[in-house]
Amino acid sequence: MLNKMAGFLVLIVSQVALANPNELMGEALKYKAKIHENTPIERRLELYGNIFEVLDKIVAQHPGSDQAINILSNQSIGDFNQEALRSDYIKELTSYYDTVCEANPSYSCLGFVSLSAGQQACSAANSAKDLVEAHQNLKNAAQIFIGQDEDPAYVLLALDEYRSCLDKSKFKATTYGKDLFAADLVELLLASEKRGMAKAVIENMKTPAFKVQGVLSISKYEEKPFDNKFFERLKKYIEEKVDDREGNQKLSALDLVMENFRRGKEVISYIDVRWGFRTGREWGQYTKYCDAFMTRTAIERVFELQENIVNLKLSRRGYTKGQAPSLMEQISNEWDEILNACYSPSDESREYALSAELHGQLILLSKESASEFRVGVLNSNWDSSKQIEFVVKALGKYQKLFEAQYGLREDAKGNRLIRLGPILKSDRALLPVFEQLVDYGNICEAAKILFQRIKGKSAYDDAIEYMITSDAIKMNAKHDCGDAELELLKCKA
Numbered sequence: 001m002l003n004k005m006a007g008f009l010v011l012i013v014s015q016v017a018l019a020n021p022n023e024l025m026g027e028a029l030k031y032k033a034k035i036h037e038n039t040p041i042e043r044r045l046e047l048y049g050n051i052f053e054v055l056d057k058i059v060a061q062h063p064g065s066d067q068a069i070n071i072l073s074n075q076s077i078g079d080f081n082q083e084a085l086r087s088d089y090i091k092e093l094t095s096y097y098d099t100v101c102e103a104n105p106s107y108s109c110l111g112f113v114s115l116s117a118g119q120q121a122c123s124a125a126n127s128a129k130d131l132v133e134a135h136q137n138l139k140n141a142a143q144i145f146i147g148q149d150e151d152p153a154y155v156l157l158a159l160d161e162y163r164s165c166l167d168k169s170k171f172k173a174t175t176y177g178k179d180l181f182a183a184d185l186v187e188l189l190l191a192s193e194k195r196g197m198a199k200a201v202i203e204n205m206k207t208p209a210f211k212v213q214g215v216l217s218i219s220k221y222e223e224k225p226f227d228n229k230f231f232e233r234l235k236k237y238i239e240e241k242v243d244d245r246e247g248n249q250k251l252s253a254l255d256l257v258m259e260n261f262r263r264g265k266e267v268i269s270y271i272d273v274r275w276g277f278r279t280g281r282e283w284g285q286y287t288k289y290c291d292a293f294m295t296r297t298a299i300e301r302v303f304e305l306q307e308n309i310v311n312l313k314l315s316r317r318g319y320t321k322g323q324a325p326s327l328m329e330q331i332s333n334e335w336d337e338i339l340n341a342c343y344s345p346s347d348e349s350r351e352y353a354l355s356a357e358l359h360g361q362l363i364l365l366s367k368e369s370a371s372e373f374r375v376g377v378l379n380s381n382w383d384s385s386k387q388i389e390f391v392v393k394a395l396g397k398y399q400k401l402f403e404a405q406y407g408l409r410e411d412a413k414g415n416r417l418i419r420l421g422p423i424l425k426s427d428r429a430l431l432p433v434f435e436q437l438v439d440y441g442n443i444c445e446a447a448k449i450l451f452q453r454i455k456g457k458s459a460y461d462d463a464i465e466y467m468i469t470s471d472a473i474k475m476n477a478k479h480d481c482g483d484a485e486l487e488l489l490k491c492k493a
Contacts, residue, residue: 060196249280328360
């Protein structure tokens with residue numbers, strides 16, 4: 001009887017402590033009514049902060065309520081226009097801190113600058129690239145406010161603006177795109193210790209793969225152990241419960257394996273790695289048209305998996321060094337359909353299947369070069385030709401290995417570890433391979449490519465110019481290559 005009464009009292013206390021969403025909305029409206037032009041600026045900012053703190057409570061404590069759903073989707077609740085309030089709040093806050101920061105500059109001032117820039121960028125965004133940059137500004141603001149231990153209201157404001165950014169932009173994102181930014185928001189919310197709101201965001205996601213990612217994020221936040229039991233339990237859930245459509249199983253499986261690389265303590269087997277990128281069959285609509293967010297996610301995930309395979313400490317590797325090249329090839333082949341969904345042959349942009357193939361081999365050659373390659377592909381949008389040129393030059397630093405891969409010598413150190421021969425011998429690599437051979441002073445092989453494969457193409461004149469002006473080749477010296485056309489170069493020189 002006492003136990004039942006104690007439970008009843010706990011229930012009563014909980015109900016009292018957690019005001020219903022209507023009561024909380026009443027509080028927000030009372031704060032709003034106190035904001036007018038005669039209110040001192042410091043008080044107005046405090047009242048704005050109170051309003052959004054109440055909205056945060058509604059979402060965290062009543063995630064399934066109509067009010068919470070409207071808040072999360074950035075909709076008005078009756079006459080209560082949260083978007084207009086947030087816009088006014090940011091405008092007044094940044095104006096106030098413009099003056100404060102002139103008199104007393106600090107690192108936090110960058111947070112207010114990023115907040116204002118992000119808000120403006122969200123409204124103007126009409127492309128995927130614009131949206132990523134806008135969200136990054138708001139993310140920077142939140143991270144600065146968190147790191148500088150600023151007023152929690154400022155952190156919440158940045159997070160709220162991040163959440164509403166996509167809705168106010170001119171860009172029409174797919175469900176996947178919306179949930180992608182929501183998943184990033186979950187990480188920011190957990191970093192600011194807003195677990196309840198993070199769970200509410202996860203519950204409102206439509207993409208199953210991001211719900212799995214959310215579970216992994218919450219597990220990490222709660223510092224739960226990532227052991228084989230946890231791995232096998234989630235693995236079974238993905239195989240049996242996650243719908244194998246629209247890439248959901250494939251992304252969920254890869255996310256689980258990646259989390260095992262990051263947080264796990266036990267051995268990761270060759271079979272585990274293959275399960276991560278081979279589970280699931282269908283990408284659905286995302287291979288029928290270009291969703292820039294999906295393809296971007298795919299190449300980022302693939303790059304990270306390739307990094308993890310190489311960087312995993314030896315004590316946890318259940319695969320051999322000799323199996324790494326095969327894994328790299330399998331990854332790019334298995335995901336080529338989604339990786340090339342946005343490929344544009346006309347300007348050689350976003351041929352991410354090629355990026356995955358090249359990066360998988362490059363990281364086995366040089367981690368430093370692979371890192372530079374990732375930055376080029378992801379941040380500078382290198383086209384296919386630039387990517388191939390970079391890889392050829394990176395391999396060119398190891399002359400014997402380059403020659404072995406190209407077939408000019410039988411073997412060299414590392415020759416069995418990487419598989420770049422087919423790329424080197426392809427027409428797409430003609431000019432960079434030719435230039436590398438010229439740099440080695442190998443005029444005979446260079447001449448063979450020049451006259452047998454480049455001649456007649458647009459690059460022919462540039463190739464001749466490169467050879468006759470190269471410091472590595474003495475054009476007046478005797479070169480016995482058995483090719484009479486080589487003598488013509490001496491005349492041009």
